[in-house]
Amino acid sequence: MLEVKHLAKHFGEKAAVKNVSFQVNQGDAFGLLGPNGAGKSTTISMITGLLSPDEGEISMHGKTMRKHPKFLKQRIGLVPQTIALYDMMNARENLEFWGTVYGITGSALKDNVNWCLQVAGLEDNSKQLVKKYSGGMQRRLNIAVGMIHRPEVLIMDEPTVGIDPQSRNHILETVKNLNRQGVTIIYTSHYMEEVQFLCERLAIMDHGQVIAYGDLNDVRQLAGTLATITIDTQGDLTALVAELQQDLSLKQVQNKEGALVMQSTNAASAVSKAVLAMSRHGLQPTKINVEEPNLESAFLHLTGRQLRDGWDGASA
Known part of the structure; x- marks a missing residue:
């Protein structure tokens, strides 16, 4: 048109x-x-x-x-x-x-x-x-x-x-x-x-x-297809992280300040796997957060800056 x-x-x-x-x-x-x-x-x-x-x-x-x-x-x-x-x-x-x-x-x-x-x-x-x-x-x-x-x-x-x-x-x-x-x-x-x-x-x-x-x-x-999953819990995560790191569908599995953090192309599947594994290790999730790839992250990836960076009330 x-x-x-x-x-x-x-x-x-x-x-x-x-x-x-x-x-x-x-x-x-x-x-x-x-x-x-x-x-x-x-x-x-x-x-x-x-x-x-x-x-x-x-x-x-x-x-x-x-x-x-x-x-x-x-x-x-x-x-x-x-x-x-x-x-x-x-x-x-x-x-x-x-x-x-x-x-x-x-x-x-x-x-x-x-x-x-x-x-x-x-x-x-x-x-x-x-x-x-x-x-x-x-x-x-x-x-x-x-x-x-x-x-x-x-x-x-x-x-x-x-x-x-x-x-x-x-x-x-x-x-x-x-x-x-x-x-x-x-x-x-x-x-x-x-x-x-x-x-x-x-x-x-x-x-x-x-x-x-x-x-x-x-x-x-364009920012990537990986969702970032953060699961808060209490207890020792060492064995849990070691187990989940063997799953090839999960990326960047780590203990970050007492929370389980990982990435996956399928967030729902990753959460399910993590919760089941936590149950086996005697852990309970207290909070689950999923960050899907979004427009903000794509923009930052492409331009190297936030959309509002340098904004003075006018656009050029």
Whole structure:
């Protein structure tokens, strides 16, 4: 549906984006991840037509941004990280204004405004000045503005920054429901749990390049396929560890500060084997913890840093 091919963008001698390619399928919830300065915002700016690429092309339904910018812009919505609202106007007035910018008028505009207010959960506050809104309500209206023309693709750049947990959960559920209704989502975030909750496919960027791309599970397993199992117990673990070390399905079996720690590709089987062996040695588990390979560990493995490292409130 949306294809990004060999994008490159320079600012002076600095290459902000280098040969970036990925494809977003219709109905996708697609995550675009990267630490500060990775090139995400520059890539988004080119996809939305705010910046022109030095090289490469963006296309949608076979039409390119270079030759058919109006066609693509009418089908792409953007929810920027910064709040793009007029705070001396109310929610309805903001939506009506941005709707007319897209050329929507009459009953179509009224219908779209009402739909956006409903989706954002702001129907009861539609006539309240935006400056009196909470941060979470402003974020929700920011999303509604990005949807006023009912885009096929909605690009969301850090939509939950600086808001309370309740508002964050409301926004995540709103995005999930939009995706279920057929809206294709491109989502950037510094919160791994958001991407894991919303997205089935993703690309990870670092230093202006895509360094991982594909299904969530495939990218997650780039950190390895071994789960780490920690079992707390009391008693001497020497004989238990020696026995379990003979099992070739278990890796890195050790006594770590009085707890049994091991790795396996099959966590359930490993826990079962360990508990049975503990019973034979007169030991009882007091706590079992399983850490499966996750997106956070994959990101750290690929980039050498946490997603939030160096974050200053803006993404590049």
